Amino acid sequence: xxxxxxxxxxxxxxxxxxxxxxxxxxxxxxxxxxxxxxxxxxxxxxxxxxxxxxxxxxxxxxxxxxxxxxxxxxxxxxxxxxxxxxxxxxxxxxxxxxxxxxxxxxxxxxxxxxxxxxxxxxxxxxxxxxxxxxxxxxxxxxxxxxxxxxxxxxxxxxxxxxxxxxxxxxxxxxxxxxxxxxxxxxxxxxxxxxxxxxxxxxxxxxxxxxxxxxxxxxxxxxxxxxxxxxxxxxxxxxxxxxxxxxxxxxxxxxxxxxxxxxxxxxxxxxxxxxxxxxxxxxxxxxxxxxxxxxxxxxxxxxxxxxxxxxxxxxxxxxxxxxxxxxxxxxxxxxxxxxxxxxxxxxxxxxxxxxxxxxxxxxxxxxxxxxxxxxxxxxxxxxxxxxxxxxxxxxxxxxxxxxxxxxxxxxxxxxxxxxxxxxxxxxxxxxxxxxxxxxxxxxxxxxxxxxxxxxxxxxxxxxxxxxxxxxxxxxxx
Numbered sequence: 001x002x003x004x005x006x007x008x009x010x011x012x013x014x015x016x017x018x019x020x021x022x023x024x025x026x027x028x029x030x031x032x033x034x035x036x037x038x039x040x041x042x043x044x045x046x047x048x049x050x051x052x053x054x055x056x057x058x059x060x061x062x063x064x065x066x067x068x069x070x071x072x073x074x075x076x077x078x079x080x081x082x083x084x085x086x087x088x089x090x091x092x093x094x095x096x097x098x099x100x101x102x103x104x105x106x107x108x109x110x111x112x113x114x115x116x117x118x119x120x121x122x123x124x125x126x127x128x129x130x131x132x133x134x135x136x137x138x139x140x141x142x143x144x145x146x147x148x149x150x151x152x153x154x155x156x157x158x159x160x161x162x163x164x165x166x167x168x169x170x171x172x173x174x175x176x177x178x179x180x181x182x183x184x185x186x187x188x189x190x191x192x193x194x195x196x197x198x199x200x201x202x203x204x205x206x207x208x209x210x211x212x213x214x215x216x217x218x219x220x221x222x223x224x225x226x227x228x229x230x231x232x233x234x235x236x237x238x239x240x241x242x243x244x245x246x247x248x249x250x251x252x253x254x255x256x257x258x259x260x261x262x263x264x265x266x267x268x269x270x271x272x273x274x275x276x277x278x279x280x281x282x283x284x285x286x287x288x289x290x291x292x293x294x295x296x297x298x299x300x301x302x303x304x305x306x307x308x309x310x311x312x313x314x315x316x317x318x319x320x321x322x323x324x325x326x327x328x329x330x331x332x333x334x335x336x337x338x339x340x341x342x343x344x345x346x347x348x349x350x351x352x353x354x355x356x357x358x359x360x361x362x363x364x365x366x367x368x369x370x371x372x373x374x375x376x377x378x379x380x381x382x383x384x385x386x387x388x389x390x391x392x393x394x395x396x397x398x399x400x401x402x403x404x405x406x407x408x409x410x411x412x413x414x415x416x417x418x419x420x421x422x423x424x425x426x427x428x429x430x431x432x433x434x435x436x437x438x439x440x441x442x443x444x445x446x447x448x449x450x451x452x453x454x455x456x457x458x459x460x461x462x463x464x465x466x467x468x469x470x471x472x473x474x475x476x
Contacts, residue, residue, distance in 0.1 A: 007188070007192070008185065008188045008189060008192060011184065011188045012181060012184050012185040012188060014184070015180055015181055015183070015184025015185075015187075015188075016177065016180065016181035016184065018180075019176065019177045019180035019181060019184075020177050023173045023176050023177055023180075024173060026173075027169050027170060027173045030169060031162075031165070031166055031169060034162060034165060035162060038155070038158040038161075038162065039130070041158075042130040042153055042155055042158070043119055043130070043132070045080060045083070045153055046119065046130065046131075046132040046151050046153060047132075048080075049076065049077070049080060049083060049085065049151045050132060050134065050149065050151055052076050053073070053076070053085065053087070053136075053149055053151070054136055054149075056072055056073070056076075057136055057147060070096050073085060073087075073096050073098065074098070077098055080153065082100070082153065082154040083098075083151065083152065083153050083154075084098045084099075084100035084101055084103060084129075084151070084152045084153075085097075085098045085103075085149070085150065085151050085152070086098070086103035086104060086107060086149075086150040087147060087148070087149055087150075088104075088107055088147065088148040088149075088150075089147060095147075100152070101124050101127070101129060101152060102124070103131065103150040103152060106120070106122055106131055106133065106150060107133060107148055107150045117132070117133070117134035117135075118132070118133055118134070119131070119132050120133070121155075122152070127154050127156050128154070128155050128156055128159055129152040129153060129154055129155060130152065130153055130155050131150060131151065131152040132149075132150070132151045132152075133148065133149065133150045133151075134148075134149055135147065135148055135149075136148075136149055194219050194220055194223055195223070198214060198219070198223070198226070198227070198230070201214060202230075205234070207241065210234060210237060210238040210241055211238065212234070213231045213234065214227040214230055214231055215227070216228050216231075247412055247413075250412060250413035250428075251300065251413075254296060254413060254428065255293065255296070258289040258292055258293050259293075261285075261289055262286055262289050262290075265282050265285055265286060266282075266286070268282075269282045296429065299429035299430075299433060300429065302433060302436075303412070303429065303432060303433060303436055315351045315352055315353070316351065316352070316353075316354065317349055317350070317351055318349065318350050318351070318352060318354055318357065319347075319349060320347070320348045320349065320350055320357075320382050320390070320392065321344060321346070321347040321348070321382055323354070323357065323358060323361065324344050324361060324380050324382070325344065326358075327358065327361055327362055327365055328342045328344065328365075330362070331362075331365055331366065331369060334369060335369050335378070338369060338372070338374060339374035339375055339376075340369050340372045340374070340375075340376055340377070340378055341376070341377040341378070342365075342377075342378050342380075343377055343378070343379045343380070344379075344380050344381075344382075345379065345380070345381045345382070346381050346382040346383045347382050348382040348383055348384045348390050348391070348392070349384070349390075350390045350392075350460065351461070352441050352460070353440075353441075356437045356440065356441075357437065357441075359433065359437060360433070360434045360437040360438060360458075361380075361392070361394070363430040363431065363433055363434045364394040364434055364456055365378065365380075365394065366430065367430055367431065368394055368395075368396035368454075368456075369396070371396060371398050371399070371454070372396040372397055372398045373397065373398050373399075376396060376397040376398060377396070377397060378394070378395070378396045379393075379394075379395045379396075380392070380393065380394055380395075381393040381395070388461065389459055389460070389461065390459065390460055390461070391457060391458070391459050392457070392458040392459075393455060393456070393457045393458075394455070394456045394457075395453055395454065395455040395456075396453070396454055397452055397453055398452070398454060399452075400449045400450060400451075400452060400453075400454070401447075401449035401454055403449075406447055406448075406449065409431050409447055410431045410432055410434070410435040410445070411432065412428065412429055412432045413428035413429065414428060414431075434456075438458055438460065441460045442460055442461060443458055443459055443460025443461070444458070444459050444460070445457070445458045445459075
């Protein structure tokens with residue numbers, strides 16, 4: 001795939017293209033204005049001569065008067081720069097022709113035209129002229145046939161000036177386009193300076209400098225959102241990195257003890273010859289450590305998959321009361337051994353993944369049984385509110401959890417009592433898995449511990465057809 005051009009190149013080309021369009025248009029307008037200006041000057045000069053000739057003809061009454069006008073016409077043309085005149089009488093006979101270009105040919109062409117007055121550009125073998133031709137009809141002896149007057153002024157100087165002006169103008173326009181393009185490139189480079197500063201700061205960021213932030217007030221207003229978004233992203237990365245670092249430290253800490261136990265027991269077993277029963281006892285002890293590590297690895301894999309590759313929830317309507325009774329059957333033996341009573345109240349139907357919800361409820365039940373004193377009760381309450389929200393409450397009696405620990409209960413490897421980390425009371429990932437499953441279902445989980453009761457409450461959207469609320473849930 002071809003790499004797209006840089007922003008600097010795009011904007012520079014945009015500046016250059018805009019200049020290449022606008023400047024020639026301005027040049028054309030200026031050039032046309034100059035042409036019109038010189039044309040207006042030439043026409044004004046022709047009109048001055050024309051009015052003088054017309055005044056002379058208006059005073060003509062006889063043929064002798066026409067003859068006397070020749071000297072007056074010569075004096076008239078002397079005051080104008082390279083002006084020429086040709087006068088054709090009523091009998092198509094030339095009355096006056098000044099030295100210079102032969103205007104008879106253009107007069108003959110005008111004779112075919114019906115216009116009474118016209119201005120033309122005309123060129124002979126050597127020079128260019130602007131020519132005015134008109135008919136003049138006055139009262140008196142000359143009224144039988146109109147005169148035809150042709151007046152010409154040489155415009156070579158104007159044309160040469162315009163040609164030189166155009167050349168200079170187009171050179172200036174070309175230079176202006178080049179300068180505009182260069183200035184555009186410089187402006188873009190200067191405009192991108194804040195971006196380069198941001199890139200330089202980003203390049204300096206490493207795992208040890210994730211606390212770096214971009215001050216939004218120190219960047220142009222257009223880049224404020226970028227700076228804010230980058231700071232938010234960096235904050236998330238910093239949080240995820242520290243969480244990962246803590247997670248790695250916790251994993252190493254959690255695995256160190258069982259591995260140390262395995263090594264110690266193996267070294268003790270190899271230190272001297274033992275009976276088969278002793279070896280079997282050591283192997284059983286090692287098996288417990290292996291099972292604990294296998295459970296820990298399985299839980300970590302589940303959490304990693306839940307975070308990095310969220311599992312698609314295969315939603316199905318589930319009878320939560322039946323699922324809870326199934327879990328009661330599984331945990332009943334352990335609960336009886338610890339002298340704990342299991343109780344279920346209410347009913348509800350939820351839409352979700354059966355295996356995932358069973359695992360979440362199983363983790364909550366095992367956690368509640370483990371922390372319930374002998375003679376205590378673990379109660380599970382189910383209910384559905386009027387808006388269809390499903391509520392699952394798992395409550396157990398026992399020692400209260402200090403409020404400072406409640407927000408951290410769902411963190412990985414977190415334990416309220418660090419002294420119980422090696423008593424075989426789980427991997428420290430059960431509640432983290434519960435929260436991951438609840439989040440995957442779009443739900444929420446809260447914990448309250450007071451008055452000798454600890455209560456976990458899960459709420460998540462129910463199925464499309466919600467059941468009536470359970471009155472017994474008022475206890476929870």
